[in-house]
Amino acid sequence: LTVLNAGRRYLKAEELSGKVFVTSGLGGMSGAQAKAAVIAGCVGIIAEVDEAALLKRHKQGWLMEISNNLDHCIARLREARKNKIALSLGYHGNVVDLWERLVHELDTTGELLVDLGSDQTSCHNPFNGGYYPVQLSFEEGKQLLSSNPGKFRTLVQESLKRHVAAINKLADKGMFFWDYGNAFLLEAQRAGADVAKKGANKTEFRYPSYVQHIMG
Numbered sequence: 001l002t003v004l005n006a007g008r009r010y011l012k013a014e015e016l017s018g019k020v021f022v023t024s025g026l027g028g029m030s031g032a033q034a035k036a037a038v039i040a041g042c043v044g045i046i047a048e049v050d051e052a053a054l055l056k057r058h059k060q061g062w063l064m065e066i067s068n069n070l071d072h073c074i075a076r077l078r079e080a081r082k083n084k085i086a087l088s089l090g091y092h093g094n095v096v097d098l099w100e101r102l103v104h105e106l107d108t109t110g111e112l113l114v115d116l117g118s119d120q121t122s123c124h125n126p127f128n129g130g131y132y133p134v135q136l137s138f139e140e141g142k143q144l145l146s147s148n149p150g151k152f153r154t155l156v157q158e159s160l161k162r163h164v165a166a167i168n169k170l171a172d173k174g175m176f177f178w179d180y181g182n183a184f185l186l187e188a189q190r191a192g193a194d195v196a197k198k199g200a201n202k203t204e205f206r207y208p209s210y211v212q213h214i215m216g
Helices: 002-010 029-040 051-060 070-083 095-109 126-130 138-147 149-172 184-191 210-215
Strands: 020-024 043-048 065-067 087-092
Touching: 002 029, 002 210, 020 029, 020 095, 029 043, 029 051, 029 087, 043 051, 043 070, 043 095, 051 065, 051 087, 065 070, 070 087, 070 095, 095 149, 126 138, 126 149, 138 149, 149 184
Parallel strands: 020 043, 043 087, 065 087
Antiparallel strands: none
């Protein structure tokens, strides 16, 4: 319902075939995003750093395909988008890399490959394993979290700024992003990312919340 209503509200589309939804998280609640994309009829690309979570969703049949190669992900995205095929593709990697690759595609080809975007990393718990920084692999991140939590925190905040910068570039070209109630925008703001709503008070974000704007 969230994905469908986002399409209705932001894309003025009653059906989402040929539309692309990019997000992250295939753990607990976030694991449903892959299935939701296919039910809604769109192309869903969901990034996940933890291979165990990715393989679990694939084994359950919630995720149609998995890949750790961004070139392959972009090729599959283009193919499914062009042919209006419903697809859930799990990218084994950091979602920041995925967002930055989509910016690169926009910069080099002029093509905006994503219509809807969100995030379901566990940003309510970003410094204790809920969010892994793009600068490190998943295993390196786990080691740093154990050995130097202060450095891990710094890298998470740097990663959040990169995360938002990429989303902002795509949103400026017409991609619609929303907050999924996971404290992503709040933690990004605390990290110094550009998420403030221009001309509003500092507690308002430039992107809407799914609760008020989509489900409401």
